[in-house]
Each structure stands twice: as C-alpha cells, then as structure tokens.
Amino acid sequence: MTKTAAIIGGGVIGGGWAARFLLNGWNVRVFDPDPSAEARLAAVLDNARHALPMLYDFALPDEGTLSLHSSIADAVNGADWVQESVSERLDLKHQVIAEVQAANPDALVGSSTSGFTPSQLQQGAADPSRIMVTHPFNPVYLLPLVELVPSPVTDPASVDRCKTWLTALGMYPLHVSKEIDAHIADRLLEAVWREALWLVNDDIATTEEIDNAIRYAFGLRWGQMGLFETYRIAGGEAGMRHFLGQFGPALKWPWTKLMDVPDLTDALIDKIAHQSDAQSGHLSIRELERTRDANLIAMMRALRQQDAASGALVNAHQQTIRQPLPDQVPLVSKNRVIPSDWTDVNGHMNEGRYGQIFSDAADAVLDHIGAGEDYIASGLSYFTVETGTKYLAESYAGERVQVQTRVTEGQGKKLRCVHRMIRAADGAVLATCDQLLIHVNLETRRSCEPDPGVADRLARLAARHASDGSLAE
Numbered sequence: 001m002t003k004t005a006a007i008i009g010g011g012v013i014g015g016g017w018a019a020r021f022l023l024n025g026w027n028v029r030v031f032d033p034d035p036s037a038e039a040r041l042a043a044v045l046d047n048a049r050h051a052l053p054m055l056y057d058f059a060l061p062d063e064g065t066l067s068l069h070s071s072i073a074d075a076v077n078g079a080d081w082v083q084e085s086v087s088e089r090l091d092l093k094h095q096v097i098a099e100v101q102a103a104n105p106d107a108l109v110g111s112s113t114s115g116f117t118p119s120q121l122q123q124g125a126a127d128p129s130r131i132m133v134t135h136p137f138n139p140v141y142l143l144p145l146v147e148l149v150p151s152p153v154t155d156p157a158s159v160d161r162c163k164t165w166l167t168a169l170g171m172y173p174l175h176v177s178k179e180i181d182a183h184i185a186d187r188l189l190e191a192v193w194r195e196a197l198w199l200v201n202d203d204i205a206t207t208e209e210i211d212n213a214i215r216y217a218f219g220l221r222w223g224q225m226g227l228f229e230t231y232r233i234a235g236g237e238a239g240m241r242h243f244l245g246q247f248g249p250a251l252k253w254p255w256t257k258l259m260d261v262p263d264l265t266d267a268l269i270d271k272i273a274h275q276s277d278a279q280s281g282h283l284s285i286r287e288l289e290r291t292r293d294a295n296l297i298a299m300m301r302a303l304r305q306q307d308a309a310s311g312a313l314v315n316a317h318q319q320t321i322r323q324p325l326p327d328q329v330p331l332v333s334k335n336r337v338i339p340s341d342w343t344d345v346n347g348h349m350n351e352g353r354y355g356q357i358f359s360d361a362a363d364a365v366l367d368h369i370g371a372g373e374d375y376i377a378s379g380l381s382y383f384t385v386e387t388g389t390k391y392l393a394e395s396y397a398g399e400r401v402q403v404q405t406r407v408t409e410g411q412g413k414k415l416r417c418v419h420r421m422i423r424a425a426d427g428a429v430l431a432t433c434d435q436l437l438i439h440v441n442l443e444t445r446r447s448c449e450p451d452p453g454v455a456d457r458l459a460r461l462a463a464r465h466a467s468d469g470s471l472a473e
C-alpha cells in the first residue's frame with residue numbers, strides 16, 4: 001500500500017524531503033503557515049523532477065500525491081511518517097512535535113534538525129519513543145545521507161522501520177549511536193566553516209579562493225573516499241601509522257584557529273556578503289541550484305560506473321525500482337529520463353546515446369527471453385551485427401522517453417528487433433532502430449544456436465509480435 005509522509009515546514013529542507021518522498025511513490029501532505037510556502041515548494045519540486053530521475057537508467061515509481069493542509073492536525077492525518085522541518089528553534093520544534101503527537105500518536109516522527117539532539121527534542125513529548133533525528137543534506141532529493149540519531153528512549157523497532165523506509169527512498173541512513181550536538185557531519189562542516197570564516201576575516205583568502213581550494217582538491221577526494229581512507233593512502237605503503245607519524249606533530253602547530261571563532265561583526269558579514277556577490281551574484285539561486293544539481297548528478301553517475309561511494313548506493317537502489325518487462329506487444333523495453341551528460345554541443349541528445357538506449361532496449365528483450373546475466377555467465381550471448389537508426393526529432397535532457405520494441409525475427413541464430421523511441425510527454429516518435437543480433441558462443445566467439453529454452457521463448461515472442469503491425473515502418 002502507498003505510504004504517506006507528512007512534512008511540517010515546507011522550506012528548503014521540507015521541500016527537498018517532499019520531493020524525495022513524492023518521486024519515490026509516497027503520498028505527501030505538507031503544512032507550512034507561510035503564504036509563500038506553496039510557491040517555494042513548487043520551485044523545489046520543479047528542480048527535483050528535473051534532476052533526480054536523471055540519476056537512474058530506469059523510470060522511478062509513479063509519483064505519489066501531493067496535498068497542502070491548513071493545520072498540523074490535518075497534515076498528519078493518516079501519515080506513517082512525519083518529517084519535522086521547521087526553523088532551527090527548540091521551542092518551535094517542541095510545539096510542533098506536541099501538536100503532531102496529539103493528532104497522530106502512531107506516526108514516527110523524524111526531525112531534520114541540524115544540531116539538536118533527540119533527547120532535547122523529546123523533552124515534554126507525549127511519546128518520546130517514536131521521536132528521532134533524521135538529519136538530511138541539501139538538496140535532500142539528490143544527496144543520500146541521512147543521519148539517523150535515536151536517543152536511549154527511542155524505540156529500536158521504530159529506528160529499524162525508519163531505516164528500511166529511508167533505504168527504499170534511495171537514501172543512506174547513517175545510524176549515529178551516541179547522540180551529540182550537531183551529530184557527525186555538521187560537526188565536521190562546522191570546523192571547516194569556522195576556519196574559512198577566519199581566513200576571510202584575516203584577509204588571507206576570498207570566498208572564491210576558498211571555494212577553489214575545496215573544489216579543485218580535497219572536495220573531489222572526499223566525494224569518493226572520505227577523510228580517513230584518503231589519508232591512509234597519503235601515508236603511502238606504510239599507511240595510516242606513517243601518516244600520523246609525519247603529520248601528527250602539525251596538530252600542535254598553529255595550523256588551525258578552531259579553538260577560537262571570529263565575531264560575526266557587521267564588517268565581517270559585509271565583507272563575506274560582498275565577496276560572495278562578486279563571485280556568484282550574477283546568477284540567481286535557481287540557476288545556482290540547477291548547476292549544483294547537474295554537477296552532483298554527473299559526479300554520482302560517474303561514481304555509478306565505478307560502483308563506488310554514492311554511485312554504489314544509486315546502483316543498489318536502482319535494483320529495487322527496476323520492474324520486469326510487462327508481457328505486452330509491443331514490449332516497452334526502456335523507460336527512462338535523458339540525463340544532462342547525454343547532451344552535446346548542439347544542446348540535444350548526442351547520436352551516440354541513441355545507440356546506448358537501443359542497446360539497453362535490446363538487453364531488456366534478451367533478459368525477457370532468458371538470455372540475461374546468468375545466460376551470459378553460462379558462456380552464451382547475442383552480439384549486435386547490424387543497426388539502422390533514423391533520428392526523427394530532437395530529444396533533450398530531462399525528457400522522459402520510452403522505447404517500444406517489436407521482435408520481427410526470432411529463428412535459429414537470428415534475433416531482429418525494430419525499436420521506436422517515443423517522448424512520453426506527447427508520444428512523438430524521436431527515433432527508430434532496426435537491429436540484428438546473432439547468437440554466439442562466448443568461448444569460441446563464433447555464432448551458434450541458442451539454448452532450446454531461449455530459442456523457444458524467442459520464437460513464441462516473435463510469433464506474437466508478427467501479428468502486430470503497430471511498429472511497422
């Protein structure tokens with residue numbers, strides 16, 4: 001049954017949560033008293049709908065239903081999970097949690113708080129056992145980490161349920177077993193942030209120079225291996241011990257000002273704001289968000305190729321959303337969104353990517369007739385020997401497309417597919433591909449007859465498709 005999340009507070013983070021839930025098929029009910037919340041939510045959703053589907057090679061589940069409500073009690077009605085995402089004030093969070101639990105005592109309550117501990121949030125609550133911190137990262141619809149922090153009185157079964165749900169949303173619940181102000185990641189971010197403020201305050205570096213120092217070096221490293229694994233490598237063959245031996249003394253040198261924090265005087269705030277305007281003021285927040293999202297997707301897609309870090313999480317999540325092909329004529333052999341890194345200098349999908357999409361469609365057909373991964377591992381497979389592609393209309397990043405396939409030949413060693421790529425929004429035919437595949441033995445690298453089971457399924461499929469004229473040219 002479709003699950004329901006209530007989001008209390010529809011700002012930057014609440015909006016991001018709403019998008020994450022909705023795009024993974026949950027129904028979402030939002031309460032935010034600010035009259036501008038609806039428009040802000042719509043803008044976040046717009047970004048998320050454009051960005052998140054590009055991460056995957058398959059379509060995400062059908063979107064859930066979004067509704068806005070005029071009170072907390074109404075919003076949490078029937079919700080399985082309530083994600084509190086109001087401003088970072090403990091009194092406000094207490095008041096909201098009290099209203100939530102009065103209206104829906106059964107729901108699990110996660111708080112987006114960046115720094116309050118679960119024990120602080122639970123003070124005075126009707127049922128502390130259902131309350132925990134679920135601290136996400138902006139943009140919530142793209143970044144997988146959620147710091148899941150229970151207190152000693154949080155019910156472990158509720159924590160487990162929450163972990164299962166977060167994983168199904170494509171997120172990574174990092175169970176923080178010992179509560180502490182600002183959890184794990186914000187303590188690290190805060191350390192870097194404080195040092196950066198000092199560097200600006202002392203005129204050592206501008207905001208842009210600090211950003212360059214991060215993005216051209218350790219920001220890239222952290223995105224794939226984190227801190228400890230990176231420094232282990234920096235120690236060479238001798239590893240972490242050598243690293244600590246060499247750089248340990250530096251911990252006592254004046255390499256950081258972290259013991260001290262600059263006063264956020266008007267002068268320092270002006271200085272940072274002016275430098276930041278000079279650096280990025282020519283771009284709107286929406287433009288910056290779009291650039292950020294496109295870059296994050298490109299990085300995560302690259303990590304998918306390596307099956308590493310956040311890319312490995314996306315790969316694992318994709319396995320759970322992948323659906324078997326419905327046995328229909330024509331077969332819907334591919335259903336996906338065009339990612340931005342598939343576009344070229346002309347601003348549309350590059351011709352090479354049509355080859356990829358039709359190749360993926362053929363893989364889905366092969367899977368359907370029992371010639372998928374296991375069959376290939378047994379030493380048998382199909383090779384494409386001929387394709388004829390017609391490019392009929394342009395396709396762009398962010399568009400959802402479908403490939404419909406008819407198997408026009410399926411006798412002996414031969415398998416011929418006629419593919420048609422269609423834009424989901426208007427049904428326009430974007431390209432067609434006539435593809436001939438030959439069955440091969442992977443050891444001899446020569447053609448051979450398929451296994452009888454595969455041959456039989458293929459012959460039956462081709463016979464069914466022969467009577468369908470829908471993809472006839």
Ligand SMILES: NC(=O)C1=CN([C@@H]2O[C@H](COP(=O)(O)OP(=O)(O)OC[C@H]3O[C@@H](n4cnc5c(N)ncnc54)[C@H](O)[C@@H]3O)[C@@H](O)[C@H]2O)C=CC1
Nearest residue numbers: 009010011012013032034085086087088112113114136138
């Ligand atoms: N902005 C960030 O980078 C991150 C923020 N967080 C945390 O997420 C929470 C929300 O922060 P943001 O979204 O950044 O703030 P925000 O200011 O963008 O949104 C807060 C929203 O809460 C609404 N609100 C205020 N009182 C409310 C009430 N009584 N009931 C319902 N809604 C109410 C406001 O109208 C506003 O739309 C905070 O706890 C923050 O620490 C967590 C991760 C990252």
Ligand SMILES: C[N+](C)(C)CC(=O)CC(=O)[O-]
Nearest residue numbers: 113114136137138186189
């Ligand atoms: C600045 N911040 C403390 C609100 C940051 C976070 O909580 C996490 C993030 O997304 O950087």
